[in-house]
Structure formats: structure tokens, C-alpha cells
Amino acid sequence: MTPGKAAPGTRAATSARDRLLDAAAELFYREGPGIPTDDLCRVAGVSKRSMYQLFDSKDALLAASLEHLAPAVTASVLPAPDTGPGPRARMLYVFERLEEAAGSPGYLGCPYAAAQVALRDPSHTASVVAARVKRRMLDFFRAEAARAGATDPDLLARQLAVVYDGAATRAGIGADDLGGLAVVTASALIDAAGITE
Amino acid sequence: MTPGKAAPGTRAATSARDRLLDAAAELFYREGPGIPTDDLCRVAGVSKRSMYQLFDSKDALLAASLEHLAPAVTASVLPAPDTGPGPRARMLYVFERLEEAAGSPGYLGCPYAAAQVALRDPSHTASVVAARVKRRMLDFFRAEAARAGATDPDLLARQLAVVYDGAATRAGIGADDLGGLAVVTASALIDAAGITE
DNA sequence: CCGACTGTAAACCGATCGGTTTCCTCTGTC
DNA sequence: GACAGAGGAAACCGATCGGTTTACAGTCGG
DSSP: OOTTBSSTTSOBSSOHHHHHHHHHHHHHHHHOTTOOHHHHHHHHTOOHHHHHHHSSSHHHHHHHHHHHHHHHHHHHHSOOTTOSSOHHHHHHHHHHHHHHHHHSTTOOSOHHHHHHHHHOOTTSHHHHHHHHHHHHHHHHHHHHHHHTTOSSHHHHHHHHHHHHHHHHHHHHTTSOOOSSHHHHHHHHHHHHTTOOO | OOTTBSSTTSOBSSOHHHHHHHHHHHHHHHHOTTOOHHHHHHHHTOOHHHHHHHOSSHHHHHHHHHHHHHHHHHHHHSOOTTOSSOHHHHHHHHHHHHHHHHHSTTOOSOHHHHHHHHHOOTTSHHHHHHHHHHHHHHHHHHHHHHHTTOSSHHHHHHHHHHHHHHHHHHHHTTSOOOSSHHHHHHHHHHHHTTOOO
16 A cells, blocks of 8 residues: 555545655654655655655755744644733743643754754755744744833843743753743743733 | 974974864864764864774764863853852853853854754763753852852752753854843843842 | 556665775884 | 884775666556
8 A cells, every 4th residue: 555545545645745744844853954865755655756856855855844844833832813811821821832842752842943053054944944933933922022011022022032942952952851940930031021910 | 294283393282182172172063963074183183093093983072072172161151169249140140151152253052052952862972971061050050049049049040041041042043142131031030039139 | 458647666876974994204212 | 224103194995875767566547
């Protein structure tokens, strides 16, 4: 049976392209950009031939997999656009999701920060994609901070971004197991920014 | 003239071992662990033959270079053991040094966090060395927090470590240029921990 | 039943890399 | 000056990797 088919007679459960993107996202995350293309193809159940006619190069696949991952990641860490509670709760929601993810086994930090750190080249296509995602997160914090009436919304947003990346990094390298640390820290900074609600 | 000699007739200015460790520290930092051994040897002015009789493997050289770097790094970021001002100023001193380093061109984040992130393998010898250095920093924060009479010294120490790594990471990937952000954030957390002095 | 097409499996290619070895030059010693 | 040792330059080796190509199996429209 051809891999990727759910059952005989049905259409492909997932396209070769999606399987490749998923496998790439996971393996690049777990093993870093050094993972051989053969491994990616084997896990995805796709031949190298197909991979190279779907993507120009390994680097292009890496960038595409980060791009592909973005909607799911932001959706899982950012609250829905018009969620009930106020901006304070919406900001803290992000850190609750982070703690949740960091607690699960196999957590290795933020995939986008990790990619940028591992690549060490801001001009790399994948780095550009990662930077855009990280930027979106900063924008979210800034918008909420402004809505909440923070003394300096831009400062608070950057502070929260620092806490997010610091907590993710330290959890990812096993230097801390968080356990409320990110939420508590973000909360303290939000308080210090003059937000009471 | 043989590289590494300061002038004819004098003894070697630096040993081949030290030149190798310095070159490794810089190139691993700038290019990541993927840097070829030939490049390391060329920059160090040492033959591969000598390198491999000084170090067992490339990985061993990486670990040794991180170990070699540790005293200088901690000395440059931690205040002298019995510096005049109180614990609050001593903690903030670390973040001032961080901002200073992050402002210089070519800054790519904390070398130890970067190594652990890039290697993605906590059991790697270099990761173990890096973890030890990061741990030393956490211990410094905890000791100072306790001296300062923080409500929860362990919590404050972990918070400051998070801010340190977050600020270093974000500055390293070009997501933020700090400019007081680390100091201001650390200061806010220290205040929130009930330290007035 | 046929030919065009799609995609897999696998051989293949050239380059690169970690690590070893060979050769030779330079140095210091007696 | 002979000689031993250290170390640099560079060839070399086997493995791996990114990427290409060939060969073949399955599928679909006619």
C-alpha cells in the first residue's frame, strides 16, 4: 500500500507535500538543521525524487516547514482574537500555554528561536520566516499592553517577549522546569507596568 | 616564521593548544558546531596533525573551548566576589554587562545557551560543560537574592536567569537591541521580590 | 489493451568532512 | 655535523551528505 493513503478507495489522507512538511517540522526541531535529507524522506514516506521536485533544496524545505507550522503554533499559544477576559488574562494565557508545552516530554524550546540560533545566519530564508513569527508575537503583546493601558506598552511587550524566550530556552535546555515561573514572572511585570484590572 | 611565535628568539607567545582553544571558541560561536575542523586549524595556525594529538575529537575540542572560555566569561559578567555595593547593585551589574556585550557588533547570544540549543543533545560533553556554567550563574543570583532578603530567593534567581537568557537570545537573533531593557526588567523583578535597599 | 504520467526505490555522483598518515623541514642537543 | 624529536603541509581514506538520474511499478484516460 502506498504510504499516505488512508484506505483503499479514498483519496490520499495527506499529500506528499504535507507529510514532508510535517516530518521536516518535527525532525528539524528534534535534531536541528543538520538532519540528513534521507531521514526526512524516510520518515515522510516520500522519495527523494519527489522531495526535490516539491522543494528546491533542503533549506527551502526547512523554511517552508517553519512557515507551515506557524498558523498552528500561533493558534495554540495566542488566545482567540475576541476572547472574553481582559488583556491581562489574554497576555497571561500565552505563558500558561508555554508552561504547558514546556512540561511535555521532548520539549526543546521555541522552534523559531531554536532555528535562528542553530542557523546563525539572519539572511537564511528560514531565519527570515522565524523572525516574522517572533515579530507577530511581539505585536500581540504590544497591542494587548496598549489596550490594558500600560504605562509604556512597548516596554512591557518587549519584557514579556524576553520572558517568553528566556523561559522557553531554559526549559528547552533543561536548565529549569518552569512550573509556574513564566506565568508568575509575566504577572509581576504586568503589575509593574501599572495594569491593575 | 612559525605562527604563534611573537618574535624570533622569544618563546612562543601562545601555545598551539591555546591558539586552538581561542579559534575554536570564536568560530564555534560565530558559525556553530558545524564549522569544519580545517577552518579551525587554519585560523589557529595549527596543523590537523597537532590538533588531533592535542584533542581526541572535534567534539572534545568544542567542549574544551567552552571550558576554557568559562573563567573569562564569568569574570566579565559577574562582579568581583566582594565588590562594595549591596546585592541589588551586584545583580544589576550582570545585566549591565550583558547589555554592553549585546550592543557590540557580532553578538550572537550567550555562547553556552547557543551551544546547548545548537547541539540539541544534553548528553553531549559540550552540553554538560555549558550546563555547568549556566548553573553557576543561577547560583550567583540565588546567593545574592538570599543576601538581599528576597521573599523567595530561589524564585527571584530563576526569574533573573530567565531574563538573562531571554535578553541574550533576543539580542543574539536580532529581535531586540535591548538598550536598557534587561536592566529595567531585572530591576522590576528585584523590586517585586521585596528588595528595597 | 495502450501509452502517458506519477511517484517510489535505489543506484549514482561529486563534494565535503572527520580523522589518519606520510613526508619533510626546522629546532635544539651532543 | 649527526641525530632525535616536534610540528607543519598536504595527501589520503572512508563515510556521509545534498542532489540527480535511472529503472520500474501502479494508475488513469482512451
